[in-house]
């Protein structure tokens with residue numbers, strides 16, 4: 001692979017200027033979703049307008065690291081039975097699944113919940129009914145912490161859901177787990193199993 005050096009010339013497409021010559025320089029490059037910045041990475045800069053128009057492969061690890069650092073922690077302390085339900089659903093979707101798949105499954109449900117008013121209502125109802133579904137209420141001691149780091153975009157989705165439903169993030173997570181349990185754990189033949197198996201929901205969260 002080619003290792004680019006600062007000052008070296010290249011070619012790329014610039015949104016403003018079309019096909020242009022570029023010069024590689026170290027620049028702070030904002031993420032496309034505006035959620036953060038990768039600092040001092042080598043980038044191809046348009047010789048006409050000075051905008052960053054290309055990123056060489058050697059800068060990818062730094063961008064990935066910067067993206068990881070931009071992730072937002074989400075924490076909830078839940079009765080342990082919720083996490084058991086979530087883990088059972090993950091296991092049912094993929095028996096080889098690890099605890100890592102908790103987050104994508106949860107985020108898939110929260111993201112889907114944000115897509116329509118009806119979906120938001122269903123989530124809010126599930127969150128409010130949560131205690132009765134998992135009744136009798138487990139002893140207060142049997143609680144577990146769920147810690148995840150999500151993308152800034154996903155974090156904003158959760159904030160919007162919290163605003164729309166006036167529920168806390170913990171309650172939203174409970175609501176999502178109730179839905180997951182209804183869809184995947186409860187039924188003898190879960191209707192959405194194949195869809196969830198084939199879904200590329202591991203990206204983007």
Ligand SMILES: [Zn+2]
Pocket residue numbers: 014015016017018020046047048049050051
């Ligand atoms: Zn340009």
